[in-house]
Amino acid sequence: MEIYENENDQVEAVKRFFAENGKALAVGVILGVGALIGWRYWNSHQVDSARSASLAYQNAVTAVSEGKPDSIPAAEKFAAENKNTYGALASLELAQQFVDKNELEKAAAQLQQGLADTSDENLKAVINLRLARVQVQLKQADAALKTLDTIKGEGWAAIVADLRGKALLSKGDKQGARSAWEAGVKSDVTPALSEMMQMKINNLSI
Template sequence: MEVYSNENEQVDALRRFFVENGKALAVGVVLGIGALVGWRYWQNHQNTNMMAASESYEQAMTVLASGKAEEVAGAEKFIQANSNNYGVFAALQLARNFAEQGDFAKAEQQLVLAQGQAKDENLQALVNLRLARVQLQQKKLDEALKTLESVKGAGWVTMMQDVRGDVLLAKGDSKGAQEAYSKGIESNDSQALVPIMRMKLNNLSS
């Protein structure tokens, strides 16, 4: 089952943002001329580290596509060594690979790890949304609902309500599922999802 088709654009946009704006994200307020030299040294150090992490990320993801066990281990090692956005993106990709193989337990492990590393609100929303989907596949319905409570921010309401509706329906709560789908349709954050949610809602109403 394809569980990520509605979030691919969000992943690409977030990844581009952090790659293109890594320097700006590192900039803070520096007070005093005496701190300027230290600040420049730290900034250069941070930028160098981010560039190295970016290169390592690209290498890890390229070899991960092969699906070999040793490459999976390499990706896991990269994630453990990078508690930054690149580590989060790598965990998301590895979780996706596990999910596509039907190993939802390992996918959940990677998403929980990413959950603890993600600092940006949109990245947190993406991680929690995917985690809830994986928990739904494992029939961890109450846990999935709790995870969805952490999906915050504009642009995520439709996708959150879509998954919430699926979880509630799996729990046998048809009325709750109808309300979730309706709220998702009303928010209209994801136009691609609206027709699918209307179909789900119509099926429940018939």
């Protein structure tokens, strides 16, 4: 399984996947149910819907990243109206904008919305990691730890361990933080992340 050093790379991978395969996914759905409800109509409708959602998503997040006037409300509207992976990705983008503005409560709410909008486990893991980071910043360490508990898969183990240590340290639990980081170092981890966690362990002794 691929090992992730941070969730940003996985976000980009998910975005690329849907940009490149959105139409193919729609066609896959068509092939499964087309015979039941009229293949021709369903084919046209689903492909058009996937194409429209993809284009609308790209337009919304591009406007946000360029700082265009009213782009945030427009992206919020898109995320609220699209209960799918595109809506979840828009929520991720909005949450980052809110974090950059130190509007952490808004960021957390947007991430919660994104979680409800997708069934993709990797994307959920990314969103939960972002949410846990925000919860730590909000001094909600217990909530962050519960959020981290929902993230499964060996590929995420090191990042989860790193953030778990940070959450525990914010509670004053140095031993818990040490244990989390030591587990992270022993996991299948990238050299850069391993070195960073080892530095944190060393700093606990200072």
